[in-house]
Amino acid sequence: MGQENKNIESLLQKLSVKLEKMSQPPDKILSYQEIRNLIITLPPPDQEISYWDEEKESIFNFKNFFSELFSHFFVPTLITILVIIFLLNYSYNISPKNIGVTFQIDSPQAKVVQIVGDFTKWKPVPLKKKNGLWIINLELKPGKYRYFYLIDGTPYIDPQKDVYEDSFGTKNSVIYI
Numbered sequence: 001m002g003q004e005n006k007n008i009e010s011l012l013q014k015l016s017v018k019l020e021k022m023s024q025p026p027d028k029i030l031s032y033q034e035i036r037n038l039i040i041t042l043p044p045p046d047q048e049i050s051y052w053d054e055e056k057e058s059i060f061n062f063k064n065f066f067s068e069l070f071s072h073f074f075v076p077t078l079i080t081i082l083v084i085i086f087l088l089n090y091s092y093n094i095s096p097k098n099i100g101v102t103f104q105i106d107s108p109q110a111k112v113v114q115i116v117g118d119f120t121k122w123k124p125v126p127l128k129k130k131n132g133l134w135i136i137n138l139e140l141k142p143g144k145y146r147y148f149y150l151i152d153g154t155p156y157i158d159p160q161k162d163v164y165e166d167s168f169g170t171k172n173s174v175i176y177i
Contacts, residue, residue, distance in 0.1 A: 096141055096142045097141075098139035098140060098141055099139070099140060099141070099142060099177055100137055100138075100139055101137070101138050101139075101140050101175070101177060102135060102136070102137050103115055103127070103135070103136050103137075103138065103147075103158075104127075104133050104134060104135045104136075105127070105133070105134050105149055105151075105156070105158065106132065106133055106134075107134055107151050107156075108132040110134065110151045110152055111152055112126065112150075112151075112152055112153075113126070113127045113129075113134035113149060113150070113151050113152075114126050114127065114149065114150040115127060115136060115147055115148075115149055115150075116147060116148055116149075116150060116155075117145055117146055117147025117148070117172070118145055118146050118147070119138065119140055119145050119147065120147075124150055127149075134149075140177050141177070142177050143176075143177060144174060144175075144176050144177075145174070145175050145176075145177065146164050146166075146172040146173070146174055147172060147173055147174075147175065148171075148172050148173055157171055157172070157173050158173035161173040161174055161175055162174040
């Protein structure tokens with residue numbers, strides 16, 4: 001216990017000397033180096049060091065303090081985060097279901113017609129020719145989608161839908177589901 005008291009006294013002396021050296025007007029913020037030097041003198045949180053508290057006439061134990069702090073704040077915070085993750089996952093699973101959407105374009109002279117859009121990750125998907133119309137049925141979630149047709153390799157905007165022009169000047173048809 002005698003050696004521990006000497007260590008405590010030495011630590012307190014170092015701390016008071018550092019604080020005296022750093023005496024500054026109250027409106028000045030401590031520099032990174034000053035804060036670092038102050039923290040270096042403190043004991044590590046996992047080291048069991050007790051200080052005598054004169055007012056309470058008891059020993060203040062840092063290891064127990066951090067252990068209590070950890071159990072009182074970390075565990076409830078962890079449980080809260082897990083509940084939020086569960087609720088987000090649950091709400092994702094009950095999100096609106098896909099809706100069947102039919103895209104069609106009248107182009108009887110075309111040899112190949114494809115649709116390209118954000119729902120196809122901008123990769124061409126072929127349409128099938130039925131009774132002079134090119135048709136494809138897709139399952140999409142409710143939302144706003146941009147797309148265009150490729151008719152024999154030439155981009156073509158759907159004349160029956162709204163037109164969206166992006167920041168590059170590219171025009172796309174827009175569908176709202």
